[in-house]
Amino acid sequence: MNIALIGYGKMGHEIEKIAISRGHNIVSIIDVNNPEDFESAAFKSADVAIEFSTPDSAINNYRRSFAANVPVVAGTTGWLDHMDEVKKACAEEGKTFFYASNYSLGVNIFFTLNRYLAKIMNNYPSYDIRMEETHHIHKLDAPSGTAITLAEGIIENVERKENWNLETEEKESDIAIHCIREGEVPGIHEIIYESEVDTISIKHDSKNRKGLALGAVLAAEFTNGKKGFLGMKDMLNF
Template sequence: MQGLKIVLIGYGKMGHVIEKIAQARGHQIVLTIDRGEEALFDDPRFASADVAIEFTAPAMAFDNCLRAIERGIPVVSGTTGWTDRQPELRARCEAGEGTVFWSSNFSIGVNLFLQINRRVAALMQAAPNYHLSMDETHHIHKLDAPSGTAITLAEAILSERPELTGWELSEEPHTGLLPITAHREGEVPGIHTVTYTSEVDRIVLTHEAFGRQGFALGAVLAAEFAHTHQGWLTMDDMLQLG
């Protein structure tokens, strides 16, 4: 693929890792836009871009993505904690008014883990005596809890376990709810664990990220995909895992 001109919306730790990986793959970072620099959306360098990659904060993500698609720039967003605002953007993309590639997690390993989680949840219907719980740990800078990945894992489990009506951020949830505990410690990139416990044994599924590189590489791959595809896009579209 010919090198892309990329805008980074959000230039924190993740943005810097994405920059290095994008450049290593032959792409050019033409502009970075950080908090308080929203005027740069009208910069000619933004208009020249092939795609934007957005990793910011939940309160900023919707406006950032909207600004991009209104200017005709496909945008890849890895910000979580704003799913309530996404239906409007999705409707616009499905109507042909722009391209947004969103994922709660761009790691290839995590997306394989999501598929494993769904399949195990379906298999465990044969053993309803197992108690389910979920635990996730991230760095102290992560603003939302539980993580978007944890919510995605929970939604998959709920779709396969009719006795569960929802999830709850609690170590001791109400009956019929999947308990999720969230920890924020140091610089932990991300650990997600789903546990099935019975009176006689325990089944544990865990994904642990060793750094931000896996997330960043996935985001760059998503940018390459968004450059040649239109509409509301997800990792399932790119990896064809669904």
């Protein structure tokens, strides 16, 4: 399979290594210094583009990929106010887009566990709910896309919670998400249920970027030849 990389930071390098090890060809690499390559024959020859860039550049990367008729596997978070535009392109223009807030298999198991625990805890209002997430100092968005997905999973299943809020719980119906940026931490997410008598928590701690990179390559393999808006639930069939 021919793969284009959009964004060539630490994740881009890790994805490149895994893609090559799985027999794929990297036909184009686009970073901040060569955006004109979206117009190149090499980029247009890609079966799929894997994109890990920045929140500010993401939506324009998707537009330019769609213009070149190259399907996208998107790993950037912090751009979701443009999601309706992307979904419309998939529904009305036949574009292909795979989005996940986190491509790690372990994190997606954690998403499922989070929703299951939330269904149980819906029946126990004596427990308040909060979250903590820690990432490296280079991460530009807060809270992380993974934290938002976790919060949405709780809100869908716990009737007493309606919104998430950064750092503070302004109302009882809010879930406070505390964000820490330090060192080179790949990602730690913890859900905490606390009452007057005890605490219940679940936690996922990423050791490195390899799980994310492998998941992105697997998503590219899954996306190849498909149309529409896709996600990890489609690929993993949880």
